[in-house]
Amino acid sequence: MMKLSRPATLFLVLMLYATAASAHQGGTAGGFFSGFMHPVLGWDHVVAMVAVGLWGAFLGSPAIWVLPVVFPMVMAFGGALGVLGVPIPSVEIGIALSAIVLGAMVALAARPPIWIAAVIVGAFAVFHGHAHGTELPASANPLAFSLGFVISTGLLHISGIAFGLLVRWPAGRVAVRAVGAGIAMAGVGFLAGAV
């Protein structure tokens, strides 16, 4: 029987670990994954989504469910406008402003009536949705992409809500407001980049 050196033996064993390499993403899983990663990979989107969750938690019931429910539905409407090619002026500026305004609301502990909060969040959701919608048609599977993108957005809201629940404690309240201030400052950076 042929004797193999140690490195050669290890090399042969490690070859068993080779897996298939996919040149392209495709199908349902690929569409879902690319949709899921789409909001996560843009910092301007991430901070605004987290701010929505933070503000919802800060305002308490019913805002804690109204804002995360309103946002994806209005965002889908904005996405539909993007898909249909309906132009919305200054989308990037709108997205940057969303981070500034929503972050400032959290930082200043603003407590407007629920309908005003919903209108503010809904108005900015149109910009976010439009930005995503213009990139939707390239996806392999539209429904999988849409599901991934909506779920990812919702999970960012939920992470904001989870952190926002710290407002029950005085130190947590300070921490949440500090994060809001950070988001608003990041928004100023995005605005400088967009303008």
Added chain:
Amino acid sequence: MTRRLRFIIFCLLLFSPGLLWAHTPIKNVASFYNGFLHPFLVPAHLLTILALGFLFGQRGTSKVEPAILIFLGATVSGLVAMGYFGLLLDVETLLLLAAIVLGSLVAFKFELPLPVYWALAALTGLMLGLDSIQDTYSGRQKMAALLGSGVGIYLGLLYAAVFAQRLQKHHWQQTLIRILGSWIAASALLTLTLILAPKPGTAAQLPQPTSRTP
């Protein structure tokens, strides 16, 4: 080969086994199971079933019992109309529209009059049945596939309804169901737009063929 090297190789080999499938997931699977899996593998069906189930669960399954039975009857009617009388309608767009409406109702937790639940159950069940086409089968296999689809659709609805009903005890649980409803509505709206929007490369945008003379 030293004992240590043998041990390392043994440990590495422990990590190398791949997945072992007891059954092929779809291909060659029995016709009943193929039909059963159909509503769970077609996203428009799944979204609609989940949304209707959540709506029933929010209201309380005991209050909407007639609607659940109407849903079963409508689904069977749709399956029979499509499978035996050859009624082929493209209702995917309507199913997505239903998912938008049902998801929105869940998100805003509207309490509707009971007859509205019956109507929603009838329409949704009929559309799901009509859209559960099983082209590849005939005879008994087709019957088994249609039966599987019916069972899958009905069980899917019951599970979603019971899940939503169980999650009505605490405020955060009700919030979760509302958020899931909004996700369903938003996803369905985007998909419907993508289906209806003019696609790049359609006849209007393709380059016109130039006429060549030999």
